[in-house]
Amino acid sequence: MGRHQVGVPFGSMTPLDDVRKVVLSHCGPGPIVLLPATEAHGLVLAADVVATEPVPPFDNTAVDGYAVRAQDVARTPVTLDVIGELAAGGVATDAVREGTAIRIMTGAPIPEGCDAVVMVEDTERVGNSHVAIHKSAASGDAIRRAGSDVQVGVTVLTQGVVVTPMVEGVLASINAGTVSVYRRPRVGILSTGDELVDDGSPLQPGQIRESNRTMLRRIIAETGADVLDIGIVRDDESVLEQVLRDAVNVQHCDALVTSGGVSMGDYDVVKAVLGRIASMQWFQVAMKPAKPFAFGTLTNDAGVAIPVFGLPGNPVSSLMSFELLARPALKSMMGSRHPYRARVHAIVDEDVTRKPDGKTHFDRVHAYWGATDGRVHVRRTGPQGSHQLAATAVANAIMAVPDGVGVGAGDEVTVSFLGPESGPHVS
16 A cells, blocks of 8 residues: 555445455464463464373362272172372372272372272261262273373464463463464554534533443453543544554554544545545445545654554444454454454345345344244344444444345344344343
């Protein structure tokens, strides 16, 4: 992209997939860092993790019960002498010998001479020193062998795996205190416009409450990125230019997200400044909402090209362009192999008709499990205007409706879910 470049003339539209290709071509994985495993949640492993310790580290019991010799309990019922008791964390001092048993608790090490454990539910204590065994056990029963989960030298986790709570548990189990991951990007976010107010003061004529930045900073944080809230920038070219330059040079942002000033009719402060100091493309994306979208790079003083995502000002459009264009780019910068949200097929519960307009429509919907068919069903959450955020607030998914395609109740559609807690609800 050259400075001042306009990718597509206003009035013509670019397919969403083509815009995605442009964006992702400039948003590859960022720097690799070594972090404590406890600080790597949500990040992507940049190197394989190889076990240096076995899991479990010793043979131990999987149940509460009695450590026995299998040959002593081949025929039941049988009564054995209880010669000791062993809890998790303890060390066996007695060996299991012919005709004896040791009371043992889950996780305790297997004592010498034991080759099976009988569950306590299959036993009956007889006095203080004997136990009646009512169920036979074969050699190896209820014993977890050392290394049965993870063996030394085995690749436990591969490059590209996301550090989830389960992954953190695995790392802790093999004493992997640090991991190599793609660094968490620092994303600066700002809204532009003289009309915006966010201080709670009474609205003056022509003013509106700022909501895009409030919404987007949380969504950006949910991607795993660090968020720098730059605030509202007024419609002053020199001020906006300084703010943008400070963001990439002083505040060391790895990406910038702006809201407002990219539509055809917008006052041209954002376009003028970005067009002068960055290499930008201004798109009319073949989608609704969120047709206007800007993307480019602003080179910092170190010569690094910092991605800039120019989102439209209408709140629903801002959300949708972030979801479909900016979010995948940020996930790609974090090393994700799968930057897009997963898509599933669902049944639409209502008729949705569209006049051909050259755009794919993305409706905000409520997804839930059907009570009788076990399928995901969706219904629109309310008005679909680009300014109507209230209806969008109760949506948990996006439904894609191709250009000019009418879908009727009972038809199959493609949906993707929104947010970390989203998914089909129980009907």
